[in-house]
Amino acid sequence: MSPQKWDENHPARILLLKEMNEGRIPLDSNEMGPAEVYYKYHSTVEFQVEGMEYNSTFTSRLRRLREQIRRDQGKPEKATKTKTARKKKDVSLTWNENHPARILLYKEIAEGRIPLDEKEMGPAEVWCTYHDTLEFQMDGVEFNDNFATRLSSLRAIVKRDQGRAANDRKALEKAMKNHPVQELNHRGEPQWNGSLAQALLQQDMAEGKHETMRPSELWEARPEYKEAFSRKDDFRWKIRQEIRTKKYLYTLEYRAEEKLRKNLKKEGIVLPDQDEDLDGVMDLEEMEDT
Known part of the structure; x- marks a missing residue:
């Protein structure tokens, strides 16, 4: 089935025009x-x-719709950008461990969706696979020699990290033996740790029993x-410990998302709001004490 023609009857075009006209x-x-x-x-x-993907076609259509409304309203397009806009365009986000595209690529390589061997999946194929993602919409993320170099470096980092992890596992197994x-x-x-009692408590807490029943x-x-516990007070302390551990892990995930x-x-990209349990987030002082 071919995409619907982009004309005055296209639902998305009608919606965008309405939203622009109404500000x-x-x-x-x-x-x-x-x-x-x-x-x-x-x-x-x-x-x-069908056909409503985020790509250069969408960008071009949106620009033309804006130009159309400016003409209809008699508002000429600004000839120059503001200093803030120019600065934003000129400065790309630093390529470090916090860069969204770098985080995505590292994760995909580490989890095997991007092979470590570039012969199995070269830079061009990686780019084509991920160029529509949010992370790749960042200013400065383009398919060029720089992208290929960064991808190669990330593959080398993952190889090194996996080698270290393998050595760590061997050392741990030896120590445990x-x-x-x-x-x-x-x-x-x-x-x-690792006991049946711990697993059962985690299950009971997941079902909310610790909130409806007293520790005793x-x-x-x-x-x-x-x-596992001859004294009720020791069991009560374990419940608190499990709550704190869960809260700590959630906080790490929450801060990474933030x-x-x-x-x-x-870069002007705003993710849709998600349900957030702020009560489950630790402050910095709490995390340092954990």
Whole structure:
């Protein structure tokens, strides 16, 4: 099925014109770039029509619609950009461990979706596979010699990291063999980490039982808890520890997501809002104490 013709009857075109005329999409692209427009409306019914992808065609269509409305309203396009706009265009985000495209490529290489051997998937194929992603819309991410060099460097980094990880695993296995974990702790109780009692507590907490039952009641509910802890107070402390660990891991994930959002926003790309559990985020002081 061929894409619907881009004319006055196209649903997405009608929507975009309406949003521009009513001021929800600024006529100045410096105020709301093509990527931001697309990701603001990409989940609408009008954008589900075949052919409505974010690419150079969409950018060109959006620009022409803006020009059309300017003509209709008698507003000439600005001849020069503001200093802020020029500065934003001239300065690309630094290519470091916080750059969204670098984060994406490293992850894809590390997880095997981009082979380590460039003979299996060269720079051009990698670019064609990922060029439509949000991360690749950043200013300065282009297919050129610089991209190929960065990709090659990332492959080398992943190879090095995987080599270190393999050596670390061997060292750990050797250490565990030479120094096996004691089955009992210093109080003569079963070790907690990796135990059945820990797995059961994590399951109970995932079901919210720690919020509806007192620690003493939860301790009484399973013989595994009594076997692991002779004292209820020790079990209560373990519940707090599991909550803190979960909160810490969530905080790391949340802060990484926030950093990605800020970097994308610098390029005029705004991700859709997501549900956030701010109560589950630690402050810096809490994280340092963990």
